Amino acid sequence: KQEVTQIPAALSVPEGENLVLNCSFTDSAIYNLQWFRQDPGKGLTSLLLIQSSQREQTSGRLNASLDKSSGRSTLYIAASQPGDSATYLCAVGGSGAGSYQLTFGKGTKLSVIP
Amino acid sequence: DADVTQTPRNRITKTGKRIMLECSQTKGHDRMYWYRQDPGLGLRLIYYSFDVKDINKGEISDGYSVSRQAQAKFSLSLESAIPNQTALYFCATSDPSVSGELFFGEGSRLTVL
Numbered sequence A: 001k002q003e004v005t006q007i008p009a010a011l012s013v014p015e016g017e018n019l020v021l022n023c024s025f026t027d028s029a030i031y032n033l034q035w036f037r038q039d040p041g042k043g044l045t046s047l048l049l050i051q052s053s054q055r056e057q058t059s060g061r062l063n064a065s066l067d068k069s070s071g072r073s074t075l076y077i078a079a080s081q082p083g084d085s086a087t088y089l090c091a092v093g094g095s096g097a098g099s100y101q102l103t104f105g106k107g108t109k110l111s112v113i114p
Numbered sequence B: 001d002a003d004v005t006q007t008p009r010n011r012i013t014k015t016g017k018r019i020m021l022e023c024s025q026t027k028g029h030d031r032m033y034w035y036r037q038d039p040g041l042g043l044r045l046i047y048y049s050f051d052v053k054d055i056n057k058g059e060i061s062d063g064y065s066v067s068r069q070a071q072a073k074f075s076l077s078l079e080s081a082i083p084n085q086t087a088l089y090f091c092a093t094s095d096p097s098v099s100g101e102l103f104f105g106e107g108s109r110l111t112v113l
Helices: none
Strands: A004-007 A010-014 A019-025 A030-038 A044-051 A056-059 A062-067 A072-077 A086-094 A102-104 A108-113 B004-007 B010-013 B019-025 B031-038 B042-051 B054-057 B064-070 B073-078 B087-094 B102-104 B108-112
Touching: A004 A086, A010 A019, A019 A030, A019 A086, A019 A108, A030 A062, A030 A072, A044 A056, A044 A062, A044 A072, A044 B102, A072 A086, A086 B042, A102 B042, B004 B087, B010 B019, B019 B031, B019 B087, B019 B108, B031 B064, B031 B073, B042 B064, B042 B073, B073 B087
Parallel strands: A010 A108, B010 B108
Antiparallel strands: A004 A019, A019 A072, A030 A044, A030 A086, A056 A062, A062 A072, A086 A102, A086 A108, B004 B019, B019 B073, B031 B042, B031 B087, B042 B054, B064 B073, B087 B102, B087 B108
């Protein structure tokens, strides 16, 4: 069974700092990996999707990397802003039986201090 | 308007009542999902549907049922609600022929007293 771990569970940084969020998974046979942002009481917003054949994806100040062999992904946020404060979730898509289901980590709660 | 719409957004009910949560989408995706989110447990898959005639149980389907009325509509029912079904419920859609990216609704917060 796939297990997804996100460390740390919470992170507080001053505005302007670059930061890295970590995601690890136990089964490297994945279909894709997706990073989401969740604001309190809100739904999940997709940030970046990395297919299993890709190494990284970039969108604005965000860069996500994928290393399947080591079972790791990182989300890099450049020049953090208070508006980046949210919970960031990593989800891994399995590849069995021609379909896929996402297994989610429990998230990293990020606070960017002005 | 949101691409994935859930109703109701908030609901308080009593133990033993039947509850239906509805989801509709305008993305034209075949695949739809229901997830539940609990503090400290993350999101867990309840049911998923690949098309109107294909419905599958997820990790935690006991106590729940679903109905796929059309490509755009996927409902989740709690036949007899119990307090440990108090949670935030999310509907999601995807199109694996494009990228497999998941798109979520805003969530339905259910409280069972």
